[in-house]
Amino acid sequence: MGNETLTTRVNPDEITAIPVPVGISARHIHLSQEHVDILFGPGYELKKYKDLSQPGQYACEETLTVVGPKGVIEKVRVLGPLRKQSQVELSISDCFKLGIRAPLRDSGDLAGSASVTLVGPVGSITLKEGAIIAARHIHMHTSDAEKYGLEDGDRIYVRAKGPRGIIFGDVLVRVSDKFKLEMHVDTDEGNAVGLRNGDTVFAYKIHGHISELVK
Amino acid sequence: MGNETLTTRVNPDEITAIPVPVGISARHIHLSQEHVDILFGPGYELKKYKDLSQPGQYACEETLTVVGPKGVIEKVRVLGPLRKQSQVELSISDCFKLGIRAPLRDSGDLAGSASVTLVGPVGSITLKEGAIIAARHIHMHTSDAEKYGLEDGDRIYVRAKGPRGIIFGDVLVRVSDKFKLEMHVDTDEGNAVGLRNGDTVFAYKIHGHISELVK
Numbered sequence: 041m042g043n044e045t046l047t048t049r050v051n052p053d054e055i056t057a058i059p060v061p062v063g064i065s066a067r068h069i070h071l072s073q074e075h076v077d078i079l080f081g082p083g084y085e086l087k088k089y090k091d092l093s094q095p096g097q098y099a100c101e102e103t104l105t106v107v108g109p110k111g112v113i114e115k116v117r118v119l120g121p122l123r124k125q126s127q128v129e130l131s132i133s134d135c136f137k138l139g140i141r142a143p144l145r146d147s148g149d150l151a152g153s154a155s156v157t158l159v160g161p162v163g164s165i166t167l168k169e170g171a172i173i174a175a176r177h178i179h180m181h182t183s184d185a186e187k188y189g190l191e192d193g194d195r196i197y198v199r200a201k202g203p204r205g206i207i208f209g210d211v212l213v214r215v216s217d218k219f220k221l222e223m224h225v226d227t228d229e230g231n232a233v234g235l236r237n238g239d240t241v242f243a244y245k246i247h248g249h250i251s252e253l254v255k
Numbered sequence: 256m257g258n259e260t261l262t263t264r265v266n267p268d269e270i271t272a273i274p275v276p277v278g279i280s281a282r283h284i285h286l287s288q289e290h291v292d293i294l295f296g297p298g299y300e301l302k303k304y305k306d307l308s309q310p311g312q313y314a315c316e317e318t319l320t321v322v323g324p325k326g327v328i329e330k331v332r333v334l335g336p337l338r339k340q341s342q343v344e345l346s347i348s349d350c351f352k353l354g355i356r357a358p359l360r361d362s363g364d365l366a367g368s369a370s371v372t373l374v375g376p377v378g379s380i381t382l383k384e385g386a387i388i389a390a391r392h393i394h395m396h397t398s399d400a401e402k403y404g405l406e407d408g409d410r411i412y413v414r415a416k417g418p419r420g421i422i423f424g425d426v427l428v429r430v431s432d433k434f435k436l437e438m439h440v441d442t443d444e445g446n447a448v449g450l451r452n453g454d455t456v457f458a459y460k461i462h463g464h465i466s467e468l469v470k
Contacts, residue, residue: 132446133348144418144449175418203359203390205424231347232447234359 058188058243060178060198060223063093064230067134068117069104069158070127079104079160086120094179095218096121106130107157110139128156128171131228135173145172146212176229177212178243179219188245191215198223200233200241211243273403273458275393275413275438278308279445282349283332284319284373285342294319294375301335309394310433311336321345322372325354343371343386346443350388360387361427391444392427393458394434403460406430413438415448415456426458 076084080102087101100118106128113134127150128142135142135154142154154171157164178198185191192215198208211223223241235241291299295317302316315333321343328349342365343357350357350369357369369386372379393413400406407430413423426438438456450456 132449133442136446203425207422207424209420209422210418227348228443228446231351231443234347 056188056245057199058184058245059240060221060243062200062230062235062237062239062241063222063224064235064237065129065174065224065226066117067106067113067128067130067227068099068119069106069129070119070123072124072126073122075126075158075165076122078163078165079158081162084162086118086122088120092119093222094220102160105159106134106138107159108135108138108140111137113137125150126158126167126170128158128167129174129226130156130171131226132173133228135171140171142171142173144175146175146177147172174224174226175210175212176208176223176225177214178221178223180213180215180221181219182215182217184221185213185215188243190245194245197244198241199244200235200239202234204232204234206233271403271460272414273399273460274455275436275458277415277445277450277452277454277456278437278439279450279452280344280389280439280441281332282321282328282343282345282442283314283334284321284344285334285338287339287341288337290341290373290380291337293378293380294373296377299377301333301337303335307334308437309435317375320374321349321353322374323350323353323355326352328352340365341373341382341385343373343382344389344441345371345386346441347388348443350386355386357386357388359390361390361392362387389439389441390425390427391423391438391440392429393436393438395428395430395436396434397430397432399436400428400430403458405460412459413456414459415450415454417449419447419449421448 076086089099089101091098098120100120102118103115104118106113106116130142138156140154140156145153150169150172153169155166155168156171157166180190190213192213194213195210196213198211200206291301304314304316306313313335315335317333318330319333321328321331345357353371355369355371360368365384365387368384370381370383371386372381395405405428407428409428410425411428413426415421440450
């Protein structure tokens with residue numbers, strides 16, 4: 041916040057607002073085959089219910105009950121495909137209800153994350169770790185990243201307009217040729233702003249002035 | 256967003272960050288005496304449970320069940336003192352659960368707001384209007400407003416720091432000599448950021464550049 045930055049003159053045209061569609065992630069569960077076997081029976085195969093917006097990702101017909109020391113949440117959707125390690129993505133509201141303290145994490149970063157119990161039709165399992173609050177992020181195809189000069193791992197600002205307008209800081213950019221341009225927020229974040237699936241938000245690649253952001 | 260603003264030079268010292276404690280408002284109900292009579296019985300007097308942070312405001316021992324076309328929320332706290340018109344303040348999450356579409360409103364602005372049913376121990380009433388999503392706001396004592404050069408009705412930016420850092424736009428400033436400095440957000444907004452009661456956020460009186468905000 042030195043004078044240097046504050047007195048840099050910026051051409052408004054250099055501040056690129058990248059329109060990004062929003063996907064609101066409700067609580068959900070990714071499972072390993074080992075845990076599918078325990079919860080649904082040995083060799084059980086998850087059934088695809090419908091494709092999700094990210095290529096190759098899908099919602100399954102199966103749901104589970106998530107149990108914590110202070111509460112229970114039923115009918116939590118399982119997503120496919122299988123993962124090496126089971127992961128339960130919850131909102132802060134969910135964590136209050138369950139009575140757990142899950143950390144804010146990027147997907148897949150599970151070391152030391154919260155314990156939670158999953159109950160299925162055949163069996164149950166208490167995960168020692170695996171429950172997280174997923175950090176908001178933008179899925180970006182390699183071609184989008186090149187177009188906008190962004191790299192995997194960048195953290196940028198995103199503005200959601202409207203009567204409850206907001207600027208999200210520290211939005212992780214994830215780049216892959218398997219991704220489709222989309223920002224994922226959780227239900228708390230979506231409801232704080234009043235966002236619906238498919239709404240457009242605006243990502244800013246900021247170097248220098250960002251007064252454009254908060255006008 | 257013209258060039259004029261973007262090329263204004265600002266002295267960082269002129270950008271005042273006003274530290275403001277946060278209060279997270281869970282869903283709650285304000286009642287008129289007429290509705291107290293219906294819900295709890297004629298002449299019933301609400302019992303104070305505990306004082307709230309704003310002078311003269313208090314939580315009552317009484318709770319009500321709020322009913323919408325798609326769901327029910329039990330044990331919703333009644334706040335005192337009585338008001339001329341009953342008002343039900345809900346989060347967007349609550350509205351999804353109830354199946355109603357309450358508008359985003361400043362407190363007291365109830366014309367055309369949503370209908371909802373309240374059920375008490377003695378009777379029930381369906382409000383034709385009165386259910387709102389309360390717009391976030393800052394209660395500010397007259398002396399604070401004078402100190403910071405703000406006026407009742409101003410809308411400003413507020414930054415919440417932390418790993419889920421955010422900038423709230425359009426935060427209403429409410430000034431009264433009966434108020435104590437405090438920002439009120441609802442549970443969706445609080446949980447989106449991971450705020451707890453008493454956390455400090457930073458309000459910005461912005462005229463011109465606000466690059467300070469998003470660094």
